[in-house]
Amino acid sequence: MRLNKIILSFVSALVILFSTSVASFAKVVGDKIILGAAISLTGKYSSNGVHTQNGYNMAVDRINSMGGVKVGGKTYKFDIIYYDDESNPKRAAQLAERLISQDGVEFMLGPYSSGLTKAIAPVTEKYGVPMVEANGASRSLFTKGYKYLFAVLAPANLYLDVAIETAVELNGGKPVRIAQAFEQDAFSQDVRLGILDAAERTGSKIIIDDKLPKELNDMAATLVKVKQMKPDVLVVSGHTKGALTAIRQIAEMKVDVPMLAMTHCDAAKLSKQHGKNSQYALCASQWHKSLTYKDDFFKDGMTYAADFEKEFGYDPPYQSAESSAALLVFKDAFERANSFDQKKVRDALAATNMQTFYGNIKFAPGGQNVDKPMVLFQVMCDASGSCENKVVAPLKWASAKLIHPIPKWSER
């Protein structure tokens, strides 16, 4: 019995020692600025979680090796404490709480996905911890009046409205008939709202408006409607499942539609999984390596892509690029604030106006980045069957001409 007590007190002493040592280790200590991040390293978002983490790590290494962050005449280096949120919003919120109140983190980086960012934002807001996030695009994040949330990416409602505008333009300025199918989740429904806005603006008519279930793997019914009603544009958003299912079934059912616009094509590795069947699909993207934005750390998109590939062995998806950009924003804000006071850093973040390799960054009062348009790329294949994504809109960045209308299946 006594032995048990001794062991118990010994263990609790260790725990207290450990937790205090962690707390004193965090925040800004010595020459280190410690950021906290809950990331989906396991669970259903794990692939994109890893892309996010790789993006963060790449930027940390780059900034540290190029002189770090200069605040008050002293040089600091970035360090990140990661926790695995298991792709679970509840867990993410707990971990944010833990990072802030136990580990003493004073600045946060965002998790992957809108859902998880939504879970974390109230926590960071409560403690007044500035969070720069790179992977939560849902419009509802920016309408809640959060003061400490900053997103380097364009909000979800802007994902595909370029497509509608382009379709109207190609139709000689006349309204078009739109068919749309969206998964029932926060992100896709925001994309849908953007389309509704664009349709109203251009006077276009939505003739099919399907909501797909979360466990979607069959959209034959929607495509049968498309086949019968012959819209001018088909818009699909349902993460990677939606993109893969749509391309498979459009090819199998030989659905002819002049324009097909989607999200998550590069995450779904469309051209790799579907080859020529994915040809002509238009995809919304936050970033593409061929864009010519520049900064001092990564030079430009092409250099970033080459360096990323060398380090991690694959072509960077936009999830990685935007995550790297988040750290550039933090560095810039720290230096302008010239302080580690959370309020001052927040104000510096709010006043951000810079260019990174990922795009221009300037935050609206709601926290979303308003200075970076979405790009649309089109999957283009050559005769040998190898496919590439080429930017086609907006015209300023276009590296290829949009192919429109999509050739009929009978003529391919």
Added chain:
Amino acid sequence: MDFLVFQYPMITVQACLDGILLGVLFALIAYGMALQWGVMNIINIAQGDLVILGGYIAYFMYLYGIHPAWGVIVAPVIMYFVGIAIYKLVINKVVDRDLFISILATFGISILFMQLMNFAFGADVVLANSGYGTTMLFDSNVVLPNSKIFSAFISILFAVCLVIYMKKSKLGRAIRATAQNARAAKILGVDTEKVYAATFGINAALCGVAGALISITFTIHPYMGLPYTIRSFMIVIVAGLGNLPGVAMSGMGLGVFEEFADYILGTEFRIGSVFLLLVLILVYRRFKLSRKREYLK
């Protein structure tokens, strides 16, 4: 929009054919569930996860350059042994227990499988391309992907083989005997332990076939198993245990019902309508049962 089915009559034909092809595949999964439910009194929540695992087997064959249709032969063989292993490790400890315990156990297996698959294969959505073309009917107003026709054909083939096997073979007879009365079968010299293991193995093999077919027709993802479990549960509930023609009919009926719900109520109510139907059927069954009980009193 609500009257699309009437505006375009060909949609009705399309919906029926789509529903039937889909339903046959569901029925195959449900048949496995009915079999082990009947024989062992176990409701297998991990059914859908076994299906997905079968799908991954076909997918990996496809990755290594083998046509995924061969998965229809390879997946059940591998899955049979996976099934036996699950039985030896977990199921044999819960087989005589309360139904609730077996539900908990298989629920645990389901979570374990999901996480393991996610860990091993990654969280990406994948599919295997069969390269089968498309069949056009009625002046190309009705389209049927050949992959769906192929999967329906294979499902029927496996179901028919299984029925014959159950009727003619020694093991099949032993399984049916155990389903009727396990104790009596034991007394008469049937090794019920072996029968249970084989039943679970056969169920897993059927899931393997269905999974391979799903990788060819739809998509595969570690967390996509549950809808298959629910659909097969529903089919078995409607058809009753040990009623193969019933399972086939209710599978196809459910497929067609889903398609029409999609056209008439809208895609967002597709899965919801299936659940609604499940509730209605359960209520109806209870109602019928309570009347019977009164009679017994």
